Amino acid sequence: MKKICLTVVGLYIGLLAAFSQSNPDSSYRSRKLKIDEINLVSSYYHQDGDHAAVTGGIGSQKLTDISNSLEVKLIRYDHLNRKQTWSADIGLDHYTSASSDKIDPKTVSSASYSDTRIYPSFSFSRENEQKGTEWGGGLSYSGEFDYTSIGANLHGSKKTANKMGELTVKGQVYLDQVRLIYPIELRDGNSPDPLKRGTDSRNSYSLSTSWSQIINQRFQLAFLLDLVQQKGYLSLPFNRVYFTNGTVHVERLPDSRFKVPLGFRANYFAGDRLVLRSYYRYYFDNWGLRAHTASLETSVKINPFFSVSPFYRYYQQTGIDYFAPYLTHAPGKEFYSSNFDLSKFTSHFFGTGIRLAPPNGVLGIQHFNSIELRYGHYTRSNTLQSNIVSLHLKWK
């Protein structure tokens, strides 16, 4: 009887073994291209101030911008188990600007009073998780009524042997075309300076490097350095400059600008509910502009799926060597601008964000991974104020 029982148990175990799934190969990953995530970001931005560059540093800077961008990210693994990421992004901005309407104030509404910018981009990257290497590249386009930009980039990164540190190098090129639309009273030979017609080029070349380092299970940081060279028409053709003698000119800036921003980022996860995100940047260029940027964001996790993130950003810059306000530029200078974006000022940007990422998806929709809403108020020491609301929806 015992023998029969043991035989039955043995047969049962044998059957179980025969019909059970074989141990899956943990290294196998899908080679089919599949959607990894979809991101939709929408923003509403509104600003106002009293120093519009179009009117020589005086006048309304009222501007409203609505922007939407949609990113679709696809992944697959190749025959060597390397991760390939394909990404397509399309952005659409629509703005209305009071100062642009002053390029030609005789018209009811000039061509640039409202405009739409469309900016698609594509990128590809391939990551070898075993070796800790990644390389990739991308192409981008941006087009609006008076400006087009074509961009290309290549990047590569390498992790240290213990995967705690990573060096990333990225090269970017932007080839832009500016349509030369001058203030109405300076067209048709009425400018005191010779003005080029048609379009002009503005090219940007940059090399970005970063080193990111994991310090421990809660702390990681990154050092960032960019070297940016811009060449070509770096002024804006519709910006007026009023000299002390009452004459009006089109803004004129050097045709070369070399920028060096140095950044440092440190993120710390304190306890189980608090994430501290800090950032500092020092910037200088050969137009005489120096700037400091510092920001801190604290994400408080009310529960594992819901967080509130108040933030504050401080910014301070010196003006460029060629800036002077309305009616203060002396005649005879080679370069001049009354654009208050390039003047000496400090700014404060603060607000808060909320993020919801429930485990079963937002509203119970499985792949609706997270929803994030963020509001910020920006105030600048030379009257400019703005508000921005952004919404990020993520499917994964």
Add this chain to the structure above:
Amino acid sequence: MSKNAGWVLLLLVGTSGCQVVKEFQKNRLNDAEMILSNRKIEKTELSFQSYREGASGANAGKSGGGCGCN
């Protein structure tokens, strides 16, 4: 020179106490809010800041292109 020394010192202090963190110990580091670059929701903010301020870059974003003229 002293600024450069400060950066080097910061780098040394920051990285000298590094611990090796295994993949299964990275749950906090991999949290969506611990990302060492700008978050997607900051996209338009960074765009308007680069237009309204003279400085830009060193934020793992784009370093040119587009207009920003208004």
